[in-house]
Amino acid sequence: MQVPAPFDYDRASSVEEAVALLERHGAEARPIAGGHSLLPMMKLRLARPERLVDLNDLTELSYVRTEGEWIAVGAMTRHAQLAASDLLARHYPIFQDAERVIADPVVRNRGTVGGSLCQGDPAEDLCAVVAALGGQVVLRSSGGERVVAARDFYLGPYETVVAPAELVTEVRIPIRPGSGSAYEKVERRPGDWAIAAVGCFVTLAQGSVADCGIGLAAVGANGYCAPQAEAQLRGQPATEESFRAAAEAAAAGCRPQSDQRGPEDYKRDLVRELTRRALRRAAARAMAGGA
């Protein structure tokens, strides 16, 4: 049986206390949310924090609500809550699409949006969703709050801009009336990590794509997004031909790696096909009434 190296443990009762604990104990302390990524890494000794600061009492960070022109999601909101949110379903069905194919109910009942973003696994589905939607990440430290665009949040695989004594407290998504969104993923078996996945939103105006966002998971896309494909699609008619051209750009712009989940050219083919499917479904949802 794999067991983690010894560690000390604190259970924070407020965001301020969590930040203070992280600051007091320095780089060797790590926050723990759902624990579904951090604990397996500790058991494999890939992570050896000397102290865990448990965030599970921070119910103040568990919400999905509108704030002005944004949907605000607290960092401790669980996958299952995202899946059950009527607000998200109404504005961004991409969340329900993605949550249906993330892991299993055990993981979804504990894993959090904050933990998913901070883990920064290249195949993390919510990273691609939030990148596609042009979300923002709110970070808190003893020095105050800062807001980072989700696309600038990652420095590389498993690496983010979060400083040692900083907590992610919220994810914000701009509300886009009339938009449609969708997520498409191919995995080896239900609940597995993606071989490749694509999420997108489109906003239509008089039959053309007024705005769009395309996010990619598991295929080596910088910041989980496909800016060339988005630029290709904006302003074009919402037709199969335009979706195909954007899908070509998404496939050309990513950098999948051959591994046990499949060869690089297969993953690129998946990106091409999944981008088309996601755009088609997002456009259909926008036409059907959208957000």
Ligand SMILES: Cc1cc2nc3c(=O)[nH]c(=O)nc-3n(C[C@H](O)[C@H](O)[C@H](O)COP(=O)(O)OP(=O)(O)OC[C@H]3O[C@@H](n4cnc5c(N)ncnc54)[C@H](O)[C@@H]3O)c2cc1C
């Ligand atoms: C069997 C299994 C299958 C899975 N399949 C999928 C899948 O198909 N798709 C997918 O996307 N994910 C999958 N996951 C991962 C799952 O989504 C995790 O819940 C998620 O990666 C991490 O969320 P967590 O709350 O458990 O984070 P934790 O494991 O608690 O933390 C992860 C990292 O984030 C840091 N952290 C957590 N919260 C904060 C915060 N608020 N501020 C700063 N740092 C923070 C921690 O210190 C740690 O470094 C799977 C996990 C398992 C165990």
